[in-house]
Amino acid sequence: MTETVVHEAHDASVNYLNADYGVRSWLFTKDHKRIGLLYLASITVFFALGGLAALMIRLDLLTPAGDLVRDDTYNKLFTMHGVVMIFLFLIPSIPAVIGNFVLPLMIGARDLAFPRLNLASWYIFNIGALFAAWALLAGGIDTGWTFYTPYSTMSSNSNVLSGAFGAFITGFASILTGVNFIATIHRMRAPGLTWNRLPLFVWAMYATSIIFILGTPVIAITLLLMMIERAFHIGLFDPALGGDPILFQHLFWFYSHPAVYIMILPSMGVISEIITCFSRNRIFGYSFIAASSIAIALIGFLVWGHHMFVSGQSANASLIFSLLSFFVAIPSAIKVFNWTATLYRGSVRLQAPMVYALGFIGLFTIGGLTGLFLSTLATDVHLHDTYFVVAHFHYIMVGGALMGYLGAIHFWWPKMTGRLYNETLAKIAAIIVFVGFNLTFFPQFVLGFLGMPRRYHVYPDEFQVLNVFSTAGASILGIGYLLPVLYLIWSMRYGPKAEANHWGAVGLEWQTSSPPPTENFDHTPVVTSEPYDYREPVEVKKVA
């Protein structure tokens, strides 16, 4: 446990939210907590936009004839859904909102190492995001989020340039966040907070930051090259100009496969925090979970070719990429086993964040296991570019990453806002999300095995039954996402006030008031023991 010091010296009624008022105090803030909330506002808007596109897609797929929207409109909808959800929601979600808010608190720091860079990242993100959103809404983009050449450079008549430029810009926000986190974790840990005592969420943020820094420049370069070919007809990827279209795929997936781990690693970190807190137990296999985050981040850079087994890549390369892809399955399995073991002999409380966390374990397990089908060469040939792939990555990115994000929001909401939401509603919402999600995406595994290709707006009649199930599930899922928006906003004004340590958790972030003061801690906390030390009842020593 930590030598916890909740100082009563400052005026407890003053916190980071009410220390200053007015739009300027938010737009020019250097407080990591406020910047986290700014990010929360931005990405919530984009989540709604991406969700709206998903809704249109699912409605259109209700009938095989594709009679709701026109061909081009459908193609623009799934591109909008993909680009918005990946670049403008999932990638920034946990790192930029939750990471920004709790990472300095968790390590007992006053702020991130570079507060101005942090604010700059939010502005850069919004400039890029608005650019992309404008391209997607005013005319649209029809390439899919993958921007495959030569379609994107020579064939598409849509706003590819501005959309790709928007994604290019948001990359710099990722890099700034990554640099900031790494510097902060190295330099600003509280006394006694050794690497072996770091909360696993911090380890996950560290691993994610490595990918931000190593991977993002590659996607930036790739998008830039693609834009150059499209704008100036300089042959890079189009064979008609002497280029190589498969080169684009190599470059694209070199980033975009690790990008999946940008989305899932932070959620894994969140789950470690929630599982320990709500089972009142130490984490099982701390060093294995921490090391597996780093292993995933590093091995994740060596598996990109598994997206290209039928692309024309050499069979030998495919063999190696398949082998390496199986290696990355191991650290994920280790995490799931350790989380499950953490429940053993704990004292389990099924409060809302825990319901999300357990839901995460279930969905991520299915998502991870179905990944095996796609890293296996023979089965991937059949399943590649079918709905099986769509189902698989939604289990990881929505079932995994988004469940983790919602779990995190519910877990730290009392800390962020100082208010409590309605626990019953929150549990109901978590269950609705879990049920709706499975109903939406499980039928898609079957659709994929039956051979329904993805990005099909019109499809053979025999696939309709399963598509109807999927659309029905999506409407339930939509309600599950809408509910938290409502009761969380409601709680900000009408929710009961939260205690400093609402969940009785041991993390440093819970040892300061809710919401925390602008400077986080009145005195720098000193850490004297391992993380997740739930053996003793949590004591909060009050120093006058």
Added chain:
Amino acid sequence: MIGRFSLLPEQASTIAGQVDALYFFLVALSAFFSVLIAVAVIAFAIHFRQSKDRQVVPSGEGFLALEITWTVIPFILVMIIFGWGARIFVTMHTPPDDAMQVYVVGKQWMWKLQHVEGRREINELHIPVGRPVKLLMTSEDVIHSFYVPAFRVKQDAVPGRYTSMWFQADKVGEYHLFCAEFCGTQHARMIGRVVVMEPAEFQAWLSGTKGSGGDMVASGQALFEQLGCQSCHQGETGARGPALAGLFNKQVTLADGRTVVADDTYLRESILNPQAAVVAGYQPIMPTFKGLVSEEGLLELMTYIKSLPAPKTIPADATEPGKTHAMLPVHGGQG
């Protein structure tokens, strides 16, 4: 079969059963681990549910033996899966020598196919049951992907290069043909069917007049002469261009010292971009035929070149790297 709802896809090729066996092994494995995790999570969550009078019992540190067990067992399992999948994949990439060749050109948004015997098809592929079929594919514009779910095979058709796939249908019927790689507005309408026929029926179909125009060797030869290729590639010693007979899939040495195999992609490049790889001993004088020959025309030319009988006495140097003359890319002007 097309149009019937089922939870299992039709198996209509020799490889389909092998792929499905592995698929269902993976399903069983996934079900086992999913249930294992789910039961453990639910059981622990209920059994260790917080109660007011129950003192928290702390668990010990992680057990190393347990960690090793659940690292090693999954590792062994995934290595088995890898090997199993790789073995089938290698089969998928090893067409039998006697495979019947069909040429495929994808374009937005249709599949154009041609049989060696000359018969052309659009969005349909007729093949005989029980005979291996090899497709040589390219694209005129963007990337497409030739996908026959009932055969469990899929391969991208990439502009600027040739890719190939093979399968052997083992069940007469009609099956979906899909484009699986997003290719623009009507991607979802770039579909067709594969018709698997009894061999005799197929022969009758193949010799049917509809859509037929001479076999590909004949049309390739006509094109060869029309383009004036023979004025340099007449196959004599001292010709301005290398002889082409017996060239296909032989090693050739280039002027810059590299050695390449004269495969489909190489022949294509040598026609469209002759200066890229000039055979040792020849001058880089061949003009490009880019824009003068369609993708189908290229396939016909190549079918013709492949059909040329190898010279009876292969010159001693023809297969010997460094001295090979049998090559295409030098050209003495448009004929």
